[in-house]
Amino acid sequence: MDLTNTVGRALAPEREHSVSEADVDKAYVEKVQAGHVGAYDFLVQKYRARLYSMVYHLCGNREDAADLTQDAFIKAFQSIGRFRGKSAFYTWLHRIALNHTLSFLKKNRRRRFFSFENIEEEASSSEIFETLASKLQTERPLLMNELQERLNDSLQKLSEKHRAVVVLHEIEGLDHKEISEITGSTVGTVRSRLHYAKQQLQADLKQYIS
Amino acid sequence: MEDQTKKSKSRVSVEDLLKLKRAEKPDDAFWDRFDAQLHQRMLQTLVKKDPWHLQVLRCFRLRIVQGAAFACVAAAAFVGLDRSGTFGGGEAPSMAQANPGDNSSPGYAASGEAFLGVLQDAVPSALAYYSANMEGIFGPNDADQTDFGIGHVHRAEPAPEARFTREFSADNVRMASNQSETFRVDYASNTLDSGNDRVGRLVY
Structure with a gap:
């Protein structure tokens, strides 16, 4: 799958700067749809960290998160032929990953254990x-x-839908509109869920909040 | 003013705490493993597997084709042998022959017509008439066994007192076993290949 570089070179650098991120994604998606499987590597490399981060903070387990992220990429690859570009590829991919993770969490509600990633050095000196x-x-x-354990505990106490909104907004940094597209709910619902979730977190983490 | 800045800095909000979660990131080794696993799984999805019902159907189809081919070969062999007069009525075919008159010499007879693994006892008096020379095939001892091919049996002279039984198995074919003193044993390794076991019968 080394076609990534070939595809990358095919898109002229000056053009890449002038077009939006969504357009670049669209070009790669079209390549994949035309049968250039390697072009999918570019999309994987571009979004794997963000997608993994979302899934990891939703489930609180790095092994499950890795599997679920891979599942999401495979599902997206299998149905990329049906992707018509009505939404951005990024949104579509996140929707697949979110739905897959939520369905996994529902199925495995009783079997839960947590494993954490290391916190980067920069954060510890923040x-x-x-x-x-x-x-x-x-x-x-x-x-x-x-702190890592307490934050995870507090997040896990939230319902899956509330947790998803908090993760997407506060950790992943998406705006309300993007979240509403990913979750398939209205912007109002997103705001309301976010407000409620933050109240819960505030109550749960009050010993750290001054 | 400075106090206000210090105060605001000393305040920690939920948002601040959640920002710390952003710093939880996997290392490079994790991504290497991730990529390798993902590529492997992607390749597996590219090599599509048929749904289970198609696999079952294919399995049955194979069995049916094998069965039909087997039946065709068996029928062709049966018809061909029947036409050449070696099955049923005409001269009995044989792979071997004995010298029925001589008790000292180990004359052994085996008939080599084909086949259907019918285990049966027989009184093959006609066997004694077979004239093919078995010396080169079977040795003088009972233990001597030699693989042999299928040949024709030719009648030579009568030996009405001879009594034989016939046995078939997957591993060896006892073509004819002499129950009298005339013949000692008529026994041979089975050289019939696996496709031919159970497809044969001796005719005396």
Whole structure:
């Protein structure tokens, strides 16, 4: 599947700068639809981290998240022939991953265990972290682990739909409109879910919030 | 003013805490494994498997074709042998022959007509008439067994006292076993290939 580079070179760099991200994606999607399987690699490389991050924060388990992300890419690949470009590829891909993850979480409600990714060094030296460390008078590594677990616990206490909105907005940084397209709900519903979810999180994490 | 900035910095909101979650990221080794697994799974999806009902149907179809081919071969062999007069009425075909008159010499007779694995006892008096020379096929000892092909049996002289039984199995064919003193044994390894076992019968 080394056609990625070939396809990448096929798109002139100057054109790539002038067109939107969605247009670039569309060009690659069309390549895949025309039978250039390797072009799909470009899309995988581009979105794997974002997609994995969403799935990981939804399920709180890195192994499951890796499997579910791969499933989502495979599902998208299998049905890419039916993708008509009514929404951005990014939105379509995220919708597939979200629905697949939510259905997995429903099926495996009782069998839940968590495994965490490492927190990047930059975060541990961030201002927020320093504030928390001084406030709680805890050593950094301990605080980091504790915080990671508490945040995960609090997120898991939310319903799947509320968790999805929080993850997409607060962690992935998507706007309300994008979230409404991915979740298939109205912008109003997204806002309301976000508001409710934040209230719950605030109550649950009050010892860290000043 | 400075106090206000310090205060705002010392405040931690839910949003701030959730931003820390963004920093949870897998390492490069994880992505290497991820890519390798994904490529493998993608390739598997490209090699499409037929649905289960088609696989079952194909299996049955294969069996039917095999069965039909087997039946055709058996029928052709049966008809061909019947036409050449080696089956039923005419001269009995044989692969071997004995010297029925001589008790000291190990004359062994085997008939080699084909086949259907019908296990039967017989009193093949006609066997004693077979004239083919078996010396080269079977040795003088009972234990001597030699593979043999299918040949024709020719009657030579009568030996009415001879009694034989016939046995068939997948591994060997006891073509005829002498129950009298005239013949000791008529026994041979089965050289019939697996497609031919059970397809044969001895005719005396």
